Amino acid sequence: MTLLDKDGVRLTVDDTIATVTLANGAKRNAQSPAMWRALAEAGSLLPGNVRIVVLRGEGKSFSAGLDRQAFTPEGFDGEPSFLDLARGADSELDATIAEYQEAFTWWRRTDLVSIAAVQGHAIGAGFQLALACDLRVVAEDVQFAMRETSLGLVPDLTGTHPLVGLVGYARALEICATGRFVHAQEAERVGLANLVVPGEELDGAVADLAAALIAAPRDAVIETKALLAGAAGRTYEEQRTAERAAQARRLRDLAGLGE
Numbered sequence: 709m710t711l712l713d714k715d716g717v718r719l720t721v722d723d724t725i726a727t728v729t730l731a732n733g734a735k736r737n738a739q740s741p742a743m744w745r746a747l748a749e750a751g752s753l754l755p756g757n758v759r760i761v762v763l764r765g766e767g768k769s770f771s772a773g774l775d776r777q778a779f780t781p782e783g784f785d786g787e788p789s790f791l792d793l794a795r796g797a798d799s800e801l802d803a804t805i806a807e808y809q810e811a812f813t814w815w816r817r818t819d820l821v822s823i824a825a826v827q828g829h830a831i832g833a834g835f836q837l838a839l840a841c842d843l844r845v846v847a848e849d850v851q852f853a854m855r856e857t858s859l860g861l862v863p864d865l866t867g868t869h870p871l872v873g874l875v876g877y878a879r880a881l882e883i884c885a886t887g888r889f890v891h892a893q894e895a896e897r898v899g900l901a902n903l904v905v906p907g908e909e910l911d912g913a914v915a916d917l918a919a920a921l922i923a924a925p926r927d928a929v930i931e932t933k934a935l936l937a938g939a940a941g942r943t944y945e946e947q948r949t950a951e952r953a954a955q956a957r958r959l960r961d962l963a964g965l966g967e
Contacts, residue, residue: 711753717746724759725918733767738775739833741787744811747837751814759926760918761815763841764825764911771834773855805864812840812866818934821921825914826850827907836867839874842933844900845914847907851889852900858887873940874899931958 712719716732728750730737754761765771775784783789793801815822824838827847832855838844854871856863863871863884872880875898883890895901905913921929931954939947 712746712750715740715742715746717743717750719750719753721755721758724757724922725762726754726758726760727762727764730763730765730771733765733769735775736767736769736772736829737765737834738772739837740775740778740784741808742784744808747811748814751817754820759820759922759929761820761822761841762825762914762918763815763822763837764914765827765834767828769828769834770824770826770830770850771837772829773832773834809864809866812836815840816842816937818930818937821929821933823914823917825910826852826901827910829853831855832863833865836863836865839867839870840865843902843917844895845903845905845910845917846892846895846901847910848892848904849907850892850895850901850904852883852891852895853887853889854884855887857885927961928958 709722710718710720713731716730716737718729718731720727720729728747730743732738732743777784778790781789781791783792788796788804793804821843822841824841824844825846826838826844828849829851830838831851831853835852835854838852854863854867868880868884871883875883879898890898890900892901892904896904903913903917935947935950935954938950942950
């Protein structure tokens with residue numbers, strides 16, 4: 709069932725698994741504000757029974773990043789150019805960037821597990837979109853790069869937090885400041901990729917992972933995801949307390965004593 713198909717984004721749902729496809733392969737799925745709004749809309753349209761969201765890109769590249777048209781004086785049709793935004797008030801610029809970020813925030817909702825299936829280039833905004841997901845399965849030809857710093861900008865589409873969480877501050881700084889490519893073998897070694905497979909096996913590997921995730925009871929996965937997502941911000945003792953509270957809820961639910 710197709711719930712959305714516009715501005716280079718297609719959302720389909722098959723029972724408990726949703727697939728969000730970047731569908732502008734001819735432009736290597738280059739991103740634009742219209743695409744970001746469509747991605748945010750896709751998150752709002754998910755039926756309540758969906759447990760897994762797969763994010764994929766059509767063609768040879770997952771996403772080559774921001775469409776360079778954004779940096780032209782004309783910008784995109786019907787959109788303020790980035791140059792116009794820069795000339796505006798700080799509050800307006802902040803609000804606009806916050807709106808763009810909405811495309812990247814919903815993937816980590818605790819009621820979902822999101823999987824990015826990444827092949828070819830995942831550059832800049834493309835890298836950050838892959839980082840927005842909980843898990844990443846990548847093809848052997850994957851090339852991650854954070855090119856914003858080379859353009860005189862910073863990564864501002866929510867990618868810095870997960871990147872530091874996955875690879876640590878020093879490696880994240882080096883990756884961002886140099887803008888170099890991170891290939892499949894390194895991505896798996898440093899924690900950017902959960903699994904590396906040949907390109908022709910990418911869809912099958914993602915399907916197998918989704919099936920394994922669905923095999924566990926939904927409420928247990930939700931509680932576990934929330935525990936793990938909050939662990940970095942808690943002390944050891946606070947995490948112990950959170951574990952006990954979560955387990956108590958699960959035991960009561962299993963015993964039919966839940967609220």
